[in-house]
Amino acid sequence: MSRNHDTTDRQLLSQLQPWLDAAAVVTGNAVDPRYGDDLSGKGGGRPELVLRPRSAVEVAEILRLCSGFGQKLVVHGGRTGLAGAARVQPGEAVLSLERMTAVEAPDRAAATIIAEAGAPLQMVQEAADAAGLMFGVDIGARGTATVGGNIATNAGGIRVLRYGMYRAQVLGLEAVLADGSILTSLRGLAKDNSGYDLNQLFIGSEGTLGVVTRACLRLHPKPATEVAAFCSLGSLDAAIALLGLLKQRLGPLLSAYEVNFSPLYGAMIAGMAAPAPLPAGAPVYVLAEIQGNQAELDGERFASVLMQAVEDGIVDDVVVSQSPREFRALWDVREEANRFLFAIEGLIGVDISIPLLTMAAFLREAEAAIRAKDGSAEIYVFGHLGDGNLHYQVDTTEPAAAYEIIYRGVAACGGAVSAEHGIGLDKKKWLNLVRSDAELSAMRRLKAAFDPHNVLNPGRIFDIA
């Protein structure tokens, strides 16, 4: 749509302002530069217009008018996304959910909670905890990442093995379509097959099909005990064998299964203030966690399966947490990976799914190919092995070649170019490696049906052909 920017902007603002309070419309120099920030360091640009509604009705009016004027919008939650979806592009106004942060008290009987989209994940976790319940998703960015952003990317994190991704937590949504329709489905029923489940459209579609404004989320009973074990192992095969053993012997008690490959562990503990749980030097480290309902028995059972794994030669060494403090300390080591990696300038990182059966070959072949291009490249890999999801980082002078090697390798072994971070702006050139023309065409059909003027997060995931 060809637009005369100044005239259109003035007309849009004149129609928006009667609906919105003064703090809801920020323009020009009054716009805080943080709206232009981007975790990738690629910069975006400071937007000319930031809209900060307080309710779904205000979001609806904004979307209706912006659709009419062809004003493109980029939706902002906590801006912690790792695929560039929130990076402001020329001509885009920001729609920020930052004033919609209410979290209701949990419904204890139904084990549900209703939160506005701008509420940080941690607020939901804390509200659940205060009611004696637990929220099933946890990610490193919990303090900043919002419920809406989590839903838009179908966030996963560390306990997908037990509780599933965000899709499994969403019992209902309130979402606004580009034409201003508000879809409200917040009854929080565990089972509801009354027509299409429209909520699914908005989970993982990265804000391109509508703007989520509220969510009804599933909560779980709070476990009576949490125990973490930190293990060193001789190979990925051993780590996969241990995963199988723990699943078989502990069933649903197993709540997380994280992996950290050499040389990442050694490099990160070198700069860590706290003592390392195990010495560096092993090829693979695993953090396994159980959440149990019998405080002592479940921990003993976990320890006994681990001891058997040591006796069987699957695990070389293991430390099991004996207190909540030790439990927390083991998780701090896991989170140290992010602190270490974020400090490396120019590091490239991808978030991939790989079938366990082909993972060892993928790692071997990708490393050889990357080193063939750049003999001094450093490769740092950790992730959620229980879900087949690796975070794979490369410190290299040949980033373009490394991306190419990794993503083509992922596609060749039946993996996914994004396990949990999404596609955003940064990965869309790789999407056709794992999605067929028929799938991409069906995605565009959905986009055209729900956002015919292409105003919502345009160009995220795919371009309109």
Place this chain on the structure above:
Amino acid sequence: MSRNHDTTDRQLLSQLQPWLDAAAVVTGNAVDPRYGDDLSGKGGGRPELVLRPRSAVEVAEILRLCSGFGQKLVVHGGRTGLAGAARVQPGEAVLSLERMTAVEAPDRAAATIIAEAGAPLQMVQEAADAAGLMFGVDIGARGTATVGGNIATNAGGIRVLRYGMYRAQVLGLEAVLADGSILTSLRGLAKDNSGYDLNQLFIGSEGTLGVVTRACLRLHPKPATEVAAFCSLGSLDAAIALLGLLKQRLGPLLSAYEVNFSPLYGAMIAGMAAPAPLPAGAPVYVLAEIQGNQAELDGERFASVLMQAVEDGIVDDVVVSQSPREFRALWDVREEANRFLFAIEGLIGVDISIPLLTMAAFLREAEAAIRAKDGSAEIYVFGHLGDGNLHYQVDTTEPAAAYEIIYRGVAACGGAVSAEHGIGLDKKKWLNLVRSDAELSAMRRLKAAFDPHNVLNPGRIFDIA
């Protein structure tokens, strides 16, 4: 679309036949009357044309041609649906998946299985079992209901509490759109956020957006032990309290929580060959099940929580299975409800979700209102209390009034007019009680985007406005 039936049919057939083997196209008197059967007893009509493809490619060619000719299709799986979706309407041809019943050997490492849409659920269960794994969904119609039909209705059943509905089992689908595009996503990854999750479109949309031809389904470790307990309780409140206690104390061990209200239990055991586990006369009966990983310990733990519930006065009497045979016998009592109810001519039945907090009031008020219309009405209620899902049956001379009372009551208390059976043809007049105009309009928008000629299961769920 106005059609000259005979000419169009001949043209359609002449274009289909080169693609299909002789057994794939059945017309006129050669059509077996069973394609016109309908569980509701409402009859449909024997179709003029039955198409029986053997592959997604054949399904694609059928859909492409039928879209072009405006030939409406009703998709048939096992025809066990309870909402009339498979009932043949005038002018509809049947697309039966009955020749696509292949079930691959499970992938043990990934704990997944790929099955064609026409395979009965039980084939998947048995293939999983033979590989030392378990499929998470079980329903009474397991021997006949197909994977494709299960997906189309997002089937639930008895272990949703632990494993979720079908949506939670689907890791990927192969589905054919009305225009003949084939969407294939069978990698079976636990985490994949590479663009829209198109699989979600086909789960629970009752065959109106595309035809599922294959599915990659999640499997679980087979439990080491299964124990069932059959309890009598004084009230629904007591049953809800027991559910809370079991969830809190047993966490994910709890795998089913079924309820059966008076007078159903007494009526059904009167005609049962096997001895009843507990005498009739209590207001409420519960069948609770655990699936554990420690053969003796988990059963003891279950029994000890139940004994505490007896001591606390929550449970009046309880029988706990001591062997696989006793376990099976308690489930047979649960399934006796269907045998008893199917024998009652003219019985009306609904499949509803009700929030636990309002369930007692709903039951009381619905019963009073139904009896005010028909003093001799009998009301039989059982269901999946752990999910808030009741199967509510009425033997009445005033069925229309009873439907009205039940569905309006459901809507008033924030429930769902279909928890797991779907809307089909039979419940669409009630859909607007629980879905807003904006939601219905969004559903129609999806239908128009994916089936613009309205050839796939037309008129199921909603009519095109």
